[in-house]
Amino acid sequence: MKNKMNKTLALLSVLSILTLASATTNAADAVKFAKPGLITTIGQSSDIAVVKALLNSRLKLGLEVKPNAQAADLAGIKTLVVVLGASTKGLGSAGIDLDQEKARAQALIKAAKEQHVQVLGLHVGGETRRGKTTDDLIELTICDMKQVVVVASGNKDKVFNTLAEKCNVPVTEVPNLAAAGEAVKALFAE
Amino acid sequence: MIQASKRSGWVVILAAVVVAGLAAPSFLSMHKPDVLHPGDGVTRQTLLSEYFPAIAGTAGDTPVFILDSKSPGGCMLVLGGTHGDETAGYLAAVTLLENAKVQTGRVILIPRANASGFTHNVAQEAHPQRIVISTPHGARSFTVGARYTNPIHQWPDPQVYTHVASGQSLSGPETRNLNRSYPGRAEGTFTERIAFAITELIRKEKVDLAIDLHEAAPEYPVVNTIVAHERAMDLAAMVNMNLQAMDIAIGMEASPKNFHGLSHREWGDATSVLAILMESTSPGQGRLRGRTDAALITQGKDRFYVLASERHRLSVPYPESGWPLEMRVGRHVAAVNEFAKNLGDFAPDKTITMTGVPEYQAMLAQGVGAFLK
Numbered sequence: 433m434k435n436k437m438n439k440t441l442a443l444l445s446v447l448s449i450l451t452l453a454s455a456t457t458n459a460a461d462a463v464k465f466a467k468p469g470l471i472t473t474i475g476q477s478s479d480i481a482v483v484k485a486l487l488n489s490r491l492k493l494g495l496e497v498k499p500n501a502q503a504a505d506l507a508g509i510k511t512l513v514v515v516l517g518a519s520t521k522g523l524g525s526a527g528i529d530l531d532q533e534k535a536r537a538q539a540l541i542k543a544a545k546e547q548h549v550q551v552l553g554l555h556v557g558g559e560t561r562r563g564k565t566t567d568d569l570i571e572l573t574i575c576d577m578k579q580v581v582v583v584a585s586g587n588k589d590k591v592f593n594t595l596a597e598k599c600n601v602p603v604t605e606v607p608n609l610a611a612a613g614e615a616v617k618a619l620f621a622e
Numbered sequence: 623m624i625q626a627s628k629r630s631g632w633v634v635i636l637a638a639v640v641v642a643g644l645a646a647p648s649f650l651s652m653h654k655p656d657v658l659h660p661g662d663g664v665t666r667q668t669l670l671s672e673y674f675p676a677i678a679g680t681a682g683d684t685p686v687f688i689l690d691s692k693s694p695g696g697c698m699l700v701l702g703g704t705h706g707d708e709t710a711g712y713l714a715a716v717t718l719l720e721n722a723k724v725q726t727g728r729v730i731l732i733p734r735a736n737a738s739g740f741t742h743n744v745a746q747e748a749h750p751q752r753i754v755i756s757t758p759h760g761a762r763s764f765t766v767g768a769r770y771t772n773p774i775h776q777w778p779d780p781q782v783y784t785h786v787a788s789g790q791s792l793s794g795p796e797t798r799n800l801n802r803s804y805p806g807r808a809e810g811t812f813t814e815r816i817a818f819a820i821t822e823l824i825r826k827e828k829v830d831l832a833i834d835l836h837e838a839a840p841e842y843p844v845v846n847t848i849v850a851h852e853r854a855m856d857l858a859a860m861v862n863m864n865l866q867a868m869d870i871a872i873g874m875e876a877s878p879k880n881f882h883g884l885s886h887r888e889w890g891d892a893t894s895v896l897a898i899l900m901e902s903t904s905p906g907q908g909r910l911r912g913r914t915d916a917a918l919i920t921q922g923k924d925r926f927y928v929l930a931s932e933r934h935r936l937s938v939p940y941p942e943s944g945w946p947l948e949m950r951v952g953r954h955v956a957a958v959n960e961f962a963k964n965l966g967d968f969a970p971d972k973t974i975t976m977t978g979v980p981e982y983q984a985m986l987a988q989g990v991g992a993f994l995k
Contacts, residue, residue: 478850478874481859489860521844525852525876560846560873560937585871609866 465550465578465619469493469511472501474537475518475569476526479557483515486556486613493620500526502536503543512544513616514573517557518565530565534572541576552619553577553601555592556612558585567591575599581615583608652751653741656764658685658716658733659995663723663978665690670732673826674819676808681775682816684737686823687719688730695727696965696972699824699832699895700958702732704800704885706739706767707749709919710902710947711835713764713990714954717980720995727974729962730827735834736800736816738775740767748914749906755920755947757991766906766919770798776812786810788882796883801834801899804888824893830972831857831896831965834885835954838901839908840927840936840945847873848957851890851897857968858898861960868982870953896965900957902950903938910935922946952985 471487473480480499487493495513498505506512514537523533544551553574555561574580574595580603582592587605596603606612660667666688671678673686702715715733722729734740743749743766752763773779776798783797784790786807796802798813806818824832831854838845850858858874865872877886877897890897905911905924912918912926923944931940938945959979966973980993 478855478859478876481850481855482862482874485856485859485863489856490863519875521849521875521878524878524880527879557873558871559939560871609863 465552466510467494467620468509469495469513469620470501470505470509471495471497471513471515472540473499473515473517473522474533474573475516475566476522476528476533477515477517477519477557477561477566478522479517479561480515482609483513483554483556486609487513487616491613491617493617500528500536501540503539506540506543506547506549509547509549511620512540512549512551514541514551514553514577516553516555516566516570516573517561518563518569534569537569537573541573545576551577552616553580554612554616555580555582555586556609558583559588562586562591571595574601577601579604579619581606581612581619583612648751649742652743652765652767655734655737655740657762659720660687661720661722661978661995663689663721664719665692670816670819670823673823674808674815677815677819680812681738681741681772682736682812682819684732684734686730686732688728689722689724690728691724691726691975693726694971696830696969696974697728697730697827698958698962698965698974699730699732699827699829701735701820701832701834701885703734703740703767704736704834705769705836706734706736706765707744707747707769707906708835708837708904709753709764709766709906710837710904710950710954713947714835714951714958716764717951717955717990717993718958721978721980721993722976723978725975725977727962727972728827729974729976730823730829732820735820736767736771736813738771738812738816739769739800740765742768742772742774744768744770750914750916750919753916753919755991755994756989757994759995762991762994766916770795771800771813771816773798785883787888790882792883799883801836801885802883804883804885805892821889821892824889824895829893829895830969831961831974832885832889832898833958833961834897834899835958836899836901837904837907837950839910840903840905840938840940841908841910841930842901843937844875845901845903845937846871846953847875847901849875849877849886849899849901851877851886853890854896854898857896857961857964860964860967861957864960864964865953865957868956870956870982872953872957898961900954902953903945904950905945920947922950948985948989951990952980952982955980955985956982
């Protein structure tokens with residue numbers, strides 16, 4: 433009886449140590465993104481220009497920017513930053529339609545997964561950059577993201593949390609654009 | 623029921639003449655331009671026809687105000703009143719005219735870009751002819767005009783309006799829309815010649831940055847937004863970021879390459895200028911509005927828009943407090959100021975420095991009138 437109890441205690445101890453180690457490792461993985469990074473858009477909204485101004489001009493993160501990024505552009509990239517938001521004007525300006533943009537997004541995210549490129553999702557356009565098209569694009573891609581940062585006014589209905597919970601993607605909600613920049617900068621911190 | 627007879631015919635004709643006689647002074651009063659008070663920053667006043675003499679003496683000619691620091695720097699053009707019923711654009715340009723002083727570079731202001739549009743209202747819109755704003759110097763009246771040039775200056779409308787430079791077809795009345803007429807044509811319609819004159823001004827003054835101020839309906843997808851030509855996108859993004867830091871929620875859109883005639887497309891394609899168009903939101907522009915009067919334009923409150931907002935039918939939030947004129951004008955003025963401030967970061971020899979421009983929070987607190995002479 434005593435032997436059996438000792439064995440059980442030993443097994444529980446080993447399991448506890450392994451769980452703790454796993455949690456620590458997961459916590460470390462969830463907050464780290466590496467450079468070089470590439471910023472692209474999913475939906476072709478001009479929010480990518482704002483993100484470029486924020487992350488590169490203001491915060492000096494030095495990330496590459498390609499609104500129409502393709503799988504081949506991931507060569508040498510460690511982090512793909514996707515700026516979520518659909519715009520008919522943006523799609524028109526890019527000369528593509530929504531179906532083509534969805535296909536590009538799916539191919540890009542798939543390639544990122546295959547090449548072990550981590551994907552960071554950003555939604556900075558607020559309430560006005562939501563709608564069925566944007567929501568469809570979010571749902572299409574969110575499960576392949578490692579982390580999502582969203583400005584609060586674009587998440588009043590908590591759609592990011594609802595969708596992300598299904599696949600355990602952490603969502604960081606921030607009050608405004610400046611805070612989104614700081615959150616991303618912290619994610620890239622050495 | 624009136625029996626048809628010579629007598630009843632003359633009665634109807636007489637009644638029509640009386641009604642026309644009573645209405646005529648009201649209609650004609652809109653042909654008298656508002657009194658503006660250029661501030662000390664204005665160094666020269668001219669007319670648009672200086673840049674294209676063919677419009678001299680026509681209803682398309684309009685005052686142009688130049689604020690020249692005499693110190694080398696960039697040149698910024700600001701247009702208000704492209705659409706006469708988009709009051710915040712007009713009044714933002716007037717606010718700059720009456721307050722701004724330029725220390726570096728030059729600023730050129732055209733408060734009533736489509737002067738003809740201010741001589742009438744669009745039929746069946748029930749827009750008031752004018753609004754009155756209280757200022758420290760007394761009440762001032764500002765015209766609420768029309769989206770299009772007056773049909774008495776350009777008639778008739780074709781069934782289909784073809785933008786000659788691109789071949790694009792639009793509905794006939796768009797032939798009188800200044801913001802579908804760029805870059806304009808020297809031998810074109812009345813409206814196209816106004817557009818040509820403005821494009822010539824951009825070329826001859828070597829304008830570096832040109833901003834066209836507008837308003838749009840709360841249900842319109844492009845509202846509370848900066849629309850930028852691709853060359854202006856980086857500057858616009860920086861301004862967008864700065865405005866958001868001032869708690870001014872504002873979007874960004876790229877100028878579509880295949881939608882022709884608009885300032886943000888054609889100015890940028892026809893010249894080397896950085897072309898920007900800005901929209902604020904006004905219930906006076908929308909289809910869901912209730913009573914249309916001067917209070918709607920100035921206070922921006924509308925219970926139907928509040929209902930629509932609660933049902934997520936709009937592109938912008940619409941609170942009970944509405945979108946008052948000071949908020950709409952304030953956004954435009956703050957944005958123009960940020961564009962001027964940041965231009966030099968993208969082109970160091972194109973710095974523009976302005977002072978005297980009312981701060982956004984000050985305008986919200988004190989109203990537009992506090993900053994008018």
